[in-house]
Amino acid sequence: MEDYRRIADRLAEEIYSGRLKAGERLPPQRVFARRRHIAGSTAGRVYGELVRRGLVVGEVGRGTFVRAAPPPSGRALAEATHDQDPRVKVNLELNYPSVPGQSELMADGLAPLLRADVLGDATRTLPATGTAAAREAVAGLLAGCGWRPAPEQLLFAGNARQAIAGVLASLVRPGGRVGVEALTYPLVKEIAERIGCTLVPLATDEEGLRPDAVAAAHRTAPLSALYVQPTLHNPTGVTAGDRRKRELAVVVRDLGLPVVEDRVWAFLHEQGVPFAAYAPERVHVVDGLSKRVAPGLTVGFLVVPEERVAAVGAALRSGGWTAGRFALEAGTRWIRDGTVERLVGRKRVDAARRQRVVAELLDTFTVRADPNAYHAWWELPAPWRADTFTAAAAARGIAVTPGPAFVVEHAGQPGQPGQPGRSERSERSGQAGPPGRTRYVGYARSQGAPDAVRLGLASVPVPALEQALRTLRDVARGRP
Template identity: 65%
Template structure:
């Protein structure tokens, strides 16, 4: 078998010689492996080596694209230090200034041997009484105060979504979703054997009549919705639309999984969850990865009282329980005001980044909310999502192509999502300025 580095060298030669052009998409790893008669793991290492050398950017399964080749005869000796760092606007994990310093004091007591011994024990899906009380207080707002005994915990919000859907929908079942939905939900649905059904939406969100029509075609087992700061469009449903949807789902007895992971940014007035209007059917998902930090996460599930046992069983069977250490840390961070301080800092940070976005992409069709950490850019007429993504990659900038969010593959928008949270502000400004120049003057690849 060829050593993966030899194969990477050959591709590097193709890139530096110009046989592979900047912006050109490489085959998906599985296709590359098949063509070269190598193992999938070897193909993964080849692509990883090219990323390390700074010759390609992107994500496997979504697209790996050739970058403009740095100087050098073969590209074999390139290192990360020799090429500019890529700017990744696909990742979207907010980090407040001084975040580590804010978090560290609370963790210190957990490292005492007597406390650590207890914190390293397995945690049940129901967590601990202290965790339930802390989570209930954290999510409470003027119109919604969830009872602590309705809380369950997963390792992160993605796992919480998977557990909710697994408990509600059998393989082959149908779940109504926004026409643009969270890509992870598409992956979860595929693993669980669930069919996603796109709902017709307007400027208020999914239309109630679309829910009823989809249910008439074949019964829906559940809905998955993001009513607050929808990812990727940043849309927030009006209270009237939520009431209308609640009437429909109640009349048809359709459970709802309400994803509120970004709702903490909805300042100054917390947005009322859909759960207020349909409390007996709505399963609320939230968590700490965006509020606090992605590396030590906890996912929250607030479920109707009669659903606690079933969803807890799904958490256990999926191996999705939260770690006890993370639960203990979450209790302390919520109780001593750490979470509140981080939320305030991230709201201010998101607002600053939205101002940068507005300045650099002025004149383009960009849908966003001044409070959000992301934006939906409807590209100029000459651009397709795939060709623009490739052109961005050629400049060392990764963006998420719009089709990644689409449920109905026959309707692929010429748009990209921009994640604003994970790069330094100067890099964000520079990247957006570059993307604006590309959009104005680039070719479309049609």
């Protein structure tokens, strides 16, 4: 089956060349799918990719229209994991933190692995349960805020995304329904499509996922599981408080719902108590080393209820998602010799510094962020839309992620996501924070794609980030 990105690339070239003109309406997705002899889901991904690149806009009830063609010297904004647009000089889509001295710290920890006797052992195959040393080390790494996983609950994947795929595959049969926050990690949408499950968007507020939304969705049609990010939610930066987590724990227990808790960014939040501490018998925790250490040599962690170890381990093996032994050995050594702890400390300081830059340069705009996070959610001023702003940013050499990339649509209702929108947003009174801190914004549930962009703050040097934000600020003050 042809990859949806290739189809999107061809449509993008038609827009660049002028064969598809600004304002021209694309055919309905079902018609497009029939003409191209592709699945309806693939057509949806093609249109979604064009929205993400800032080339088209979807209007609920009207269809999908070409926006303005970008400069002919460039091509469409590529996914962070693929070839980058030659126009892009500052990529605020990527979000992999790196701090001074990181490579030196990592090299010191790797040195013992290069001995012939150690290297031979470190390159053998590895089960999903890893090694005893790895389980003990990671249990200690994840412990905190009154919660410590038992080593026998630990499983290992190649990265956190594979951990998410493995645990969802073990929990949800094809056709099953998984509840998620209405704005969620985009790759979860791809994972759900690949394993054949349906994502159900659930309402959120300034505390995160609403327990009543979970119960209501389950009454409509039973959910098989929940996928949530209760600490430093991506993209909004929200962290649920103790009361909200307790309320949610009551609901998932009453409904018998298993939960996948994504804690990949939670290491930046020192007081972020895991949701697993409130419902340990129901929660599967996903974490990893890519953000703590580096993206190129990483491993994903899973903490699962004890009776679920065999089932999740089998799913990891069948999917080919188990961790490589060398990466796990390296990670274990970095944990035990203090490298990971030192990197985490430096990255917390770095993230806070970058948030202060955002607060200073975007202080007149509505931005949601946590002062500990490496990302910010910028609600754009009218008349800017996410797609036009993304295209305007790309034309100036800056890549940002448009809000619709995080939207989960209601099943069977394309183009009608249940997520925050411009029409009902409101700022929480008394939550502006002291000078130099990004403001917090509360959202109500509404229809329509959010006119917002996510800024990934981690992957570019601070001077480049400052210059990029100044440029984006000037763009936002103008008109499309």
